[in-house]
Amino acid sequence: MRHTRWSRRRLLAAAGIGVTGSALAPFLPRSVAEAATQPKRLVLITNGQGTDMTRWRPMGTETDFTLSYALEPLAAYQSRMLVLDGIDNEAAIRGPGTGHFGQGTMWTGVEVPTGTVRPDEMLGWPTAASIDTIIGERIGGETKFPAYYWGTWPIATDGDNQGPNGICHYRTGTPDAAQPINPQLNPASAFDTLFDGVMGDDPAIAARIRAERKSVIDLVNGELTRVRTEMPDVDRARFDAHLDSLRELEKRISQVTAACEVPMRPDDYSESQVHDYNLVHVFTRLQFELMRHALLCDLTRVACFDWPHSEGYGNYMVEEGYARNFGSIHTLAHTMSYDVVGDTVPSDQDRAIAREDMANLQNWRSKMLATELLDLLPADVLDNTLLVWASEMSEGGTHSNRNVPIVMVQGSSFGAFTAGRYLRWGSYDPISNYSEYTGGQPMNKLLVSICQAMGLADVDAVGDTTISTGPLEELA
Known part of the structure; x- marks a missing residue:
């Protein structure tokens, strides 16, 4: 598993408060990430x-x-x-x-x-x-x-x-x-x-990908909760809405498989x-x-x-x-x-x-x-x-x-x-x-x-x- 470092900027982005879009998309199956741009x-x-x-x-x-x-x-x-x-x-x-x-x-x-x-x-x-x-x-x-x-x-x-x-x-x-x-x-x-x-999309591999991505969700969820305690009250309502969306993604993630299809390796030339x-x-x-x-x-x-x-x-x-x-x-x-x-x-x-x-x-x-x-x-x-x-x-x-x-x-x-x-x-x-x-x-x-x-x-x-x-x- 490749581990990803989460900076404060990226965590805020994942919650929709930073200057970038959702940073979770690369870690989510495409059918889950449809909600994001x-x-x-x-x-x-x-x-x-x-x-x-x-x-x-x-x-x-x-x-x-x-x-x-x-x-x-x-x-x-x-x-x-x-x-x-x-x-x-x-x-x-x-x-x-x-x-x-x-x-x-x-x-x-x-x-x-x-x-x-x-x-x-x-x-x-x-x-x-x-x-x-x-x-x-x-x-x-x-x-x-x-x-x-x-x-x-x-x-x-x-x-x-x-x-x-x-x-x-x-x-x-x-x-x-x-x-x-x-x-x-x-x-x-x-x-x-x-x-x-x-x-790729081998069932065993897909199960592992789901588990790995869910662990990322768990990590982000915990870190976002921590970040919430550090922000002004005025931002918390919008932040909480994003946390609710994140929890919904967590519920759905176990029902989908990886969309990334790895092709057959070409012949050696x-x-x-x-x-x-x-x-x-x-x-x-x-x-x-x-x-x-x-x-x-x-x-x-x-x-x-x-x-x-x-x-x-x-x-x-x-x-x-x-x-x-x-x-x-x-x-x-x-x-x-x-x-x-x-x-x-x-x-x-x-x-x-x-x-x-x-x-x-x-x-x-x-x-x-x-x-x-x-x-x-x-x-x-x-x-x-x-x-x-x-x-x-x-x-x-x-x-x-x-x-x-x-x-x-x-x-x-x-x-x-x-x-x-x-x-x-x-x-x-x-x-x-x-x-x-x-x-x-x-x-x-x-x-x-x-x-x-x-x-x-x-x-x-x-x-x-x-x-x-x-x-x-x-x-x-």
Whole structure:
């Protein structure tokens, strides 16, 4: 049993008198904790190399629109969606690290500066934490992990194709460089880290969990009674009401079982298998299963998943039901738009096939989010979750950091934004990286909106304040 230290502040919070919400929720089965406010959860999904924007954009108006082929698998969630068309990864545009290096700017809101991390490009790490860290440090005090990170190969990690061309998430480091966070690529290793010491729904184990949680209730009950004697009379009536609620929970706790379901441990995969381009679809499913259970078990409330950066491959697409496999996503994107790719001048047919393949890839990603994550989350978890899916660039062939594709899915009880909308800003032409362009909104504003939606009402700026401050007002 893991023992928990109860400070005076936390005891008052448990009674509803402190500045925080109920601190008992992590110790109570979900069916008991229903009476308390469900915690908000954030899921950040990232893919590299953008997409085919011509097949990503929905058709229609703000509230009456049809999802594109790339997003169609998410149609069941359209009433909960916000499709954002016109958000600029401005920190990448301003800094020396543009294009692929926008992965280092998109969740941090700061430039990738000059440095020695990528000596060929003379680029370093961004200098600020990403919003997953900012939010996780504020809301993750009751969970095992303030934030957790999954991914699939190939993805840049610190020391392995390292650099801000593929690492999206950062902790506060030195004034000159944030600390890059490597996603866990091996599902078995992720399982061992996440579920170490976490019990599942075996009847004997559930009985023990009930006993342990009841002992926590007994402890808290006794401590709250002691605290009651120390407080002014004016507070005691409200305090007594909370004590009555606590006693009611004590009566009900023996009638319920643990809601945390520990999944089967994934098979052990060798390092070479984890780095196999052909297994991205396998690992995506395994990682999403672990993410679902980590959220259900309240092991983390900030969950991040990174699909491959620009060096990914599509060698599994036929197996997933699509017309063709393809090689490098990077080469595919260049074929969409570049005059010359390597030593080859792509034909019109080559370009059309490349765009179809890129759209198929985004369609598959949408399908994975729908069928392997959102559809399988318990309703009470999904209803209080915000999912944000973005890429560092828009049109993959032009490598533009303008108008990056962003999809948000908001749970029905999340309540921060007005969902069921397709929002457009600016005059971006996805085919031409050099066309005159005005009117986009900086990603930094969206980062502020996400922070505020997760309860960080005091956050009015994320990243470079010379880019922008304040939230993206149109989301409300």
